[in-house]
Amino acid sequence: MNKKPKFKMSAMAKREERWGLIFVAAPAIGFVLFMAWPIIFAILTSLTKWNGSKGFAGMMSKYCGLDNYVKLFQDTKFWKTVLTTVIYLIGIPVGMILGLILAMGMNRKIPGVRVLRTMYYVPVISSLVAVSILWAWVYNYDYGLLNVIIKTLTGHHGPNWLGDEILIKVSMIIFMVWKGLGTSIILYLAGLQNIPRSYYEAAMVDGANGWQKFKNITLPLLSPVTFYILVTTLIGGFQVFVEVQVMTNKGGIGYSAATIVYYLYEKAFESYQLGYASAISLVLAVIVFIITALNFKVQKHWVKTID
Amino acid sequence: MKKVLSLLLVAAMVIGILAACGGKEAAETPAEENKQEETVGAKIEVKEEALNDVKVEGDFTGQDIRVFIFAQEHEKTVYQSLIDKFTAQTGANVTFEVTTSDEYGQKLLAYKAAEDMPDVFYVGPEAVAANVNDGYLLPLDDYVDAAVVNNLWGTVASAYRYDGKTAGNGQGSLYALPKDLSTFAFAYNKDIFDAAGVAYPDPANPYTWDEFVEVCKKLTIDKDGDGEIDQWGCANALQWALDAFIYTNGGHFLNEDYTKVVIDGQPEFVDAFQFFADLTCKYGVTPTVEQDTALGGYQRWLDGQIGFYACGTWDVGAFMDKNTFPYQWGLCGWPTGKTGVSMTRNGSVGFAVSKDSKVPEAAAKLITLFSTDLEGQRVLSGETTGASLQIPNIMDYAKGDFKAKIADGTIPYGDNVDVIFNYIEGTDKYRGLFVETNYTYNADWWSEFLSGGYEYVLKGEKTAAEYCHEVQPAMQAALDNAIELQKAAEN
Numbered sequence: 060m061n062k063k064p065k066f067k068m069s070a071m072a073k074r075e076e077r078w079g080l081i082f083v084a085a086p087a088i089g090f091v092l093f094m095a096w097p098i099i100f101a102i103l104t105s106l107t108k109w110n111g112s113k114g115f116a117g118m119m120s121k122y123c124g125l126d127n128y129v130k131l132f133q134d135t136k137f138w139k140t141v142l143t144t145v146i147y148l149i150g151i152p153v154g155m156i157l158g159l160i161l162a163m164g165m166n167r168k169i170p171g172v173r174v175l176r177t178m179y180y181v182p183v184i185s186s187l188v189a190v191s192i193l194w195a196w197v198y199n200y201d202y203g204l205l206n207v208i209i210k211t212l213t214g215h216h217g218p219n220w221l222g223d224e225i226l227i228k229v230s231m232i233i234f235m236v237w238k239g240l241g242t243s244i245i246l247y248l249a250g251l252q253n254i255p256r257s258y259y260e261a262a263m264v265d266g267a268n269g270w271q272k273f274k275n276i277t278l279p280l281l282s283p284v285t286f287y288i289l290v291t292t293l294i295g296g297f298q299v300f301v302e303v304q305v306m307t308n309k310g311g312i313g314y315s316a317a318t319i320v321y322y323l324y325e326k327a328f329e330s331y332q333l334g335y336a337s338a339i340s341l342v343l344a345v346i347v348f349i350i351t352a353l354n355f356k357v358q359k360h361w362v363k364t365i366d
Numbered sequence: 367m368k369k370v371l372s373l374l375l376v377a378a379m380v381i382g383i384l385a386a387c388g389g390k391e392a393a394e395t396p397a398e399e400n401k402q403e404e405t406v407g408a409k410i411e412v413k414e415e416a417l418n419d420v421k422v423e424g425d426f427t428g429q430d431i432r433v434f435i436f437a438q439e440h441e442k443t444v445y446q447s448l449i450d451k452f453t454a455q456t457g458a459n460v461t462f463e464v465t466t467s468d469e470y471g472q473k474l475l476a477y478k479a480a481e482d483m484p485d486v487f488y489v490g491p492e493a494v495a496a497n498v499n500d501g502y503l504l505p506l507d508d509y510v511d512a513a514v515v516n517n518l519w520g521t522v523a524s525a526y527r528y529d530g531k532t533a534g535n536g537q538g539s540l541y542a543l544p545k546d547l548s549t550f551a552f553a554y555n556k557d558i559f560d561a562a563g564v565a566y567p568d569p570a571n572p573y574t575w576d577e578f579v580e581v582c583k584k585l586t587i588d589k590d591g592d593g594e595i596d597q598w599g600c601a602n603a604l605q606w607a608l609d610a611f612i613y614t615n616g617g618h619f620l621n622e623d624y625t626k627v628v629i630d631g632q633p634e635f636v637d638a639f640q641f642f643a644d645l646t647c648k649y650g651v652t653p654t655v656e657q658d659t660a661l662g663g664y665q666r667w668l669d670g671q672i673g674f675y676a677c678g679t680w681d682v683g684a685f686m687d688k689n690t691f692p693y694q695w696g697l698c699g700w701p702t703g704k705t706g707v708s709m710t711r712n713g714s715v716g717f718a719v720s721k722d723s724k725v726p727e728a729a730a731k732l733i734t735l736f737s738t739d740l741e742g743q744r745v746l747s748g749e750t751t752g753a754s755l756q757i758p759n760i761m762d763y764a765k766g767d768f769k770a771k772i773a774d775g776t777i778p779y780g781d782n783v784d785v786i787f788n789y790i791e792g793t794d795k796y797r798g799l800f801v802e803t804n805y806t807y808n809a810d811w812w813s814e815f816l817s818g819g820y821e822y823v824l825k826g827e828k829t830a831a832e833y834c835h836e837v838q839p840a841m842q843a844a845l846d847n848a849i850e851l852q853k854a855a856e857n
Contacts, residue, residue, distance in 0.1 A: 108854040112500040114481040121854050130847075136817075136840070201660035219656040222821070308659075313819030328472050330808045332851065 105337035118333075127338035137339065139314060140322040141346075143228065147318065148296045150232040150239075155288055157236065158243025159281070165244065166251045176244070183241035191305035194234045195221065198306075221307060224315035231316055234302060239295075243288055250284035251277070279363040286362045290354050297347050300324060319343050416750040417444070417741045420451040426728035427457030433732070434463045434477070434484035435545075435717075436470040441755070444745050448735050458728050478502070485723040486733055490715050491525035492804040494541050495533040497718070499856050504719040505539035509730030514738055515540060517761050519790055522547040522714050525800055534804055542716030543737035546679070546746075546756040549789040549798045550606065550710045553677035553685070553780060555670060556694035558585055558597065569782040572699030572708040572795060575641055582651035585673035599651035600674035601663025602642065604824070605816060607676055609801050610710045611638040615703030619812070620845070624805045627845055630838040631831075638703055639823065640830035647826030655824050667691075674698075678713075679786060683753030686778040696781030699788075699796060710789055712798040748777040757786060807852035810844035 068076070105127055109118040131137055161179065165172050182190055197204045198220035206217030220230045258276050267275070300320040303310065310317030310325075319339065327336030437445060442464050449460045463484070465473055470488065477483050478500075489497055497503045515523055520536075522544045529538030559566055564584050567573060573581065582599020589596050602608075612618065617635035621628050629635045646652045653666060667675035668691055677685065677697060685691045699708035717733035719726055736742065737759055747764075748754030749771050758764040765787075771777045789798035803809040818837035822828040 108851055110496075110500070110851065110855060111475040111479045112502070112855070114479060117500075123854070199660050200656045203660075219659060222656055222659045224819075309813075310817055312821045314817040315819075317817075325813070328475070330810050330813075331471075331475060332808075 101337045101340060104334055105341050107334040109333045110331045111333050121334070123334070127335045128342075130335070131338050131342060136314065137319075137322060140317050140319045143316065144297060144299065144318045146228055147232055147235065147299055148293065150235045151289065151292045151296055153232070154236040154239050154243055154292070155285065158240055158288075159247050161240070162244045162247035162251060163277075166248060176248070179244050180241035182238050187238070187301045188305055190238060191234070191302045194230075194237075194302075195306045198230050221316075222312055224311075224313055227307065227311045227316045231299075231302060231306070234306070235296075235299070238302075239292060246284050246288055247281060250281045254280045282362040283364055286354070286358050290351060293350055293354070294347055297343060297350075413750070416745050417447045417451060420448060420735070420739055420741050422452050422455045422731065422735060424456050424728070424731050426725065426731070429458045429725040429728045430461070431458055431486065431725055431729050431732055432461045432463070432484040433486040434465070434474070435486075435488050436467040437464050440751070441746070444742055445736060448739060448742050449732075452732055452735055456728065456731070458725075458732075460732070483720040483722055485720050485725060485729040486717055487720065488545065488715050489542050489718040490804075491534050491800055492809070494526055494528050496807060496852070496855060498528050498530075498533075498541060499852070501721055502718075503541040504721045504723060504726055504730075505541060506543065506719065506730055507539050509719070509727060510540070510543065510734055514543075514734055517738070518544065518759055519547050519761055519764075521712060521790060521792075521798065521800075522716075522759070525712075525714055525804070526716050532805065534800060542718040543733050544714050544716045544759050545737065546714060547759065547790060548679040548713040548756065549786055550610070550713070551677050551679075551697050551785050551789060552610075552674055552700045552710070553681075553695050553697055554674050555667070555672065556696055556781075557670065558673050558693075562587070566696060567698035569696075569698050569785050570795070573701040574706075575701050575703055578701035579645070579649050579651065582645070582673060583649065586651045595650070597671050598653055598666070598673065600645065601652050601658070601666055601672045602645065602676070603663055604642070604820060606711070608639065608642055610676075610700040610708075611642045611703065613709040613797075613799065614638070614700065614705055614707060615641075616705050618802065619815075619841075620802050620806070624802065625845070625849060627811060627838050627841040629834040629841075631835070634704060636831045636834055639834065641703070643823045643826070643830060646824045655821050677780070679757050680755050682779055683748065683755050685780060686753065697785040698782065699785060702795075706795075707797050708789075708795060709797050709799065711801045712790065713800075748779075752778060754779060757790065806845065807848040807855070810848055811841040814840040814844045 104118060106124060107118050107121040108123050108126070109121050113120075165176055165179075169175075196202070200206060200217075200219045200222065203217075203220070205220065209215065209217035218226055221227050254277065258280075259272055262272050262276060298320050299318045303316055303318050303321045304324070307316045310321055320343070323336050323339040323343070326332045326339065433445075433449070435445070445464075446462060449462055452458065453460055474487060483502060489503065494503070523540065524536035525534045526542040526544070527534070527536055527538045527540050529535075554567055556566065562584050564581060567581070585597065585599040586595060587597050588594060612635055615634045615638035617629075617632060617638050619627060619629055619635070629639075646654060652658075653661075653663065663672060663675060666672050670693055677695075685695060700710055702708050717736050719729040719733060723729050740760060740763060743758040743760055743763060744750050746756050747758045747768055749768065754777055758768050768777070769783065769787075772779045772783050785796070788796035792798070803812050815837055818833070818840060819828075820833060820837075823830050823833045
């Protein structure tokens with residue numbers, strides 16, 4: 060019978076191994092404590108009617124099986140927030156198109172282009188709460204900038220941007236596009252600057268016009284950036300909360316501006332239904348996972364690289 | 367192409383910059399509008415010497431008490447001073463943690479989840495049953511003198527009692543001592559009445575609804591002649607003011623045992639809600655829904671645009687501060703519906719002791735000091751600061767010295783303080799009550815009412831009857847869920 064040859068480690072190797080394990084342990088423990096356990100805890104919580112009392116034991120004593128999920132799928136208010144969240148996603152392609160146009164503009168040698176780039180990025184680095192308050196005032200019915208401009212130009216009073224079920228969604232989308240534009244521009248700019256000039260020169264030699272160059276070179280070679288922006292903004296789009304909390308009164312007229320995460324927040328921290336809120340969060344996680352997976356699945360058909 | 371792109375960029379930039387500038391000057395007030403319970407404007411200074419005479423009995427040497435509450439700065443100063451007296455005289459150690467009212471609920475939830483409850487914390491009447499069921503509250507019967515309890519307002523002492531079945535009906539053990547008892551009275555701007563040549567309301571005889579509409583019509587005017595109304599008879603935030611119309615008309619949201627929502631087809635409720643909406647959409651004596659979203663009623667009242675507005679007991683300090691509200695004002699009753707009795711909501715938050723506290727006696731002594739120490743009450747009710755934030759918890763003092771000091775001007779107050787006392791004590795013409803959310807496990811059913819699109823009724827695009835019919839099923843589902851959660855918590 061073959062015996063495994065015994066491998067004797069030197070003292071130094073042992074010491075190195077120990078240190079190696081210690082170094083690996085830090086992220087591993089971090090993962091277990093801050094990622095794995097919270098996920099497991101959320102799953103367990105979603106199976107209870109826990110209101111936060113009496114710690115873990117208190118939670119498990121309120122086990123209710125899949126009740127929360129059954130209720131959630133019958134909860135019309137929840138589905139309303141899902142629909143609103145999906146409607147807000149309209150802002151993503153709009154923001155990407157605008158971002159691309161502006162990035163192409165800024166990729167040229169225009170006087171002051173650096174200043175423009177910086178200014179477009181300011182909303183991205185500004186506090187979301189602060190800019191949400193600011194935009195709530197822009198949309199103000201009587202005193203807002205938008206309605207003042209409308210009144211000045213047309214002589215008529217502008218609409219109630221945050222007081223109408225449809226307009227409030229439009230207003231939120233405009234705000235989200237404005238807020239996210241800087242990121243798209245910066246990413247597209249980086250993408251544009253990575254496209255070799257020789258491609259355009261070759262196309263020019265072949266007699267391609269501007270549109271043909273854009274369609275056949277710029278757009279395909281920017282597709283990895285487009286894909287990255289799409290995936291990250293979609294994930295972010297499903298997590299919209301702060302702007303709804305700040306800009307609307309309790310989710311807006313008829314709850315028309317409330318998103319999934321806003322509803323989750325209300326359930327968890329206003330009526331203390333932590334079990335139900337956890338169920339919402341897990342359903343949200345599944346939705347985001349499916350959409351992201353779909354994105355990755357479909358990307359091979361349209362994302363092109365230089366290679 | 368380059369030029370077009372440049373133009374696009376410049377145009378977009380200009381809009382962006384304008385947006386940024388436009389918001390700046392206006393972004394100073396909105397946060398205040400949703401927080402009527404916070405004093406606006408009045409800067410209140412508390413002098414330490416005001417609490418020099420505080421005396422505490424008992425020896426709690428070495429005992430550690432952890433206190434967790436929300437408070438504004440001046441309240442914090444008062445309670446900190448009381449704590450200093452308490453620790454100096456009893457030998458106890460007190461850790462005092464203060465947060466904002468917005469964050470309080472979440473932090474307390476975290477303490478509950480972590481099983482790390484403070485010895486002393488706030489609880490409202492609406493949360494007594496749930497907290498007792500979850501085993502968080504110590505019954506105070508054995509720790510607080512009967513004389514102290516007997517000198518509290520009956521309304522508030524009842525609100526913190528719970529017999530294991532229904533909270534707030536005056537039966538069972540006492541679970542908290544009040545931080546305050548507030549009431550949501552009605553105020554009027556005397557300057558506006560004078561300018562319109564209208565007689566002041568008579569606090570002894572609150573208006574009927576019809577009379578109220580007529581007075582409001584006289585106060586609703588276009589002052590600057592630009593064709594747009596810029597002064598209104600009244601302004602009502604539905605979430606705070608609707609009760610005053612529903613209850614006076616004999617209406618109610620729930621049935622007697624708080625298990626069914628009964629607004630659909632209930633004439634008393636529907637008529638009251640319709641009248642409330644008609645003030646806006648039919649009579650035009652309040653700002654429109656659109657105008658209200660632009661600038662809330664509270665801000666318009668402070669700006670002198672409103673004849674009648676709600677006045678919580680906590681508002682008095684701000685309304686008497688000339689920098690905040692440079693007008694003369696007085697108190698009156700909410701207009702009366704079918705019952706002929708003017709009604710409004712009372713409110714309270716109380717100091718409770720954790721059932722797990724290792725120092726219950728010391729903690730109970732401390733909350734007695736917070737709630738009923740005469741010197742502390744003198745500060746909070748405005749005798750020593752000149753800004754009244756609450757009616758004193760001590761009934762003897764409230765009815766005696768406190769009223770006398772208002773009469774002689776030591777405590778600045780609007781006219782007719784008796785209106786507040788009437789709501790608190792109840793008379794044949796006045797009654798204050800705790801709203802129905804106090805008696806259910808949570809307020810989700812009420813949230814459904816608020817998020818169902820009631821604004822369409824105020825706009826006149828839907829009748830109150832239609833809205834009640836539409837929203838009742840969602841409210842009932844939320845109430846059923848609350849009952850289910852309550853049962854789960856009790857098991």
